[in-house]
Amino acid sequence: MHAADPNVDTRCYGAEPAGHAHDFHQVVLGGDGGTELEVDGHLHRVDAGAGLVIPAGTRRVQPLLGLAGERVSRPRHWLLATRFADDLAQRLHAASAADDARRFPVDRIDAWLRRHAGEAPSLQLxxxxxxxxxxxxxxxxxxxxxxxxxxYLVRLRLDAALALLDDSTRSLGDIALDTGFADQSAFTRRFTQRFGLPPGHWRRAAGATMRR
Structure with missing residues (x-):
C-alpha cells in the first residue's frame, strides 16, 4: 500500500483509565469478544457485529472494559483487517481521482497554454x-x-505560426523560433505533418488565393 493508505493493526482492549488520543482517523472493527469505548464522553460498543469510526483529533478515547470471546487467530484477524483496509484505500483513491477530474481547471489551463505556447513549457512546469x-x-x-x-501544445504553436505566415515580412526561421520550435527544420516538419504542405508553399498558395 502507499504511505497514505490505511495502516492495519490488531490489538486487545482492556480497561484503560487514562484514555488516549490520535492525530489520524481510526476504524475500529470488532473481531473476538467486544469492548465499550468512551469517545469524547459518548459510549460506544464494538464487537463482531458493530464497528466505530474515530476521527483524527478526537480528544479522548477510553476503553472502559473488554469482553472475552472465542479465541480466533491473530493472523486471521490481521488478514480480514488488511482486506478491509485495501478495499477502503481503493475506494478512497477512486473518490479522490473522481474529485480531481471534476476540479481539473480546463479553461484556466487552456488560457495559460495559449499565452505560453511559444515558450514550450515542460510537463513538470x-x-x-x-x-x-x-x-x-x-x-x-x-x-x-x-x-x-x-x-496539444504543438497544435497551439502551429495555429500561431499559421497566423504569422500572413505577414510576408516575417521569415520562416523567425516564425519557427517565435512559436517555440527549435529551428526552421523542426517547424517545417511539424507544419507539413499537420497541414500537408511546407510552410513556404502554404504561404505562396495563400498569397495567390488572396490576389485572385
Missing part, C-alpha cells in the same frame, strides 16, 4: 503551475483535452 504531479496532470489532461499536453 505545467503540472506544478496547477498543483499536480506530472503523471496525474498528464492523465487528467488526456481525459479533458483528448490528447497529451505536448501534442
Amino acid at each position: 505545467m503540472a506544478a503551475r496547477f498543483g499536480y504531479g506530472p503523471r496525474r496532470f498528464h492523465d487528467l489532461f488526456v481525459d479533458a483535452f483528448g490528447e497529451p499536453p505536448h501534442r
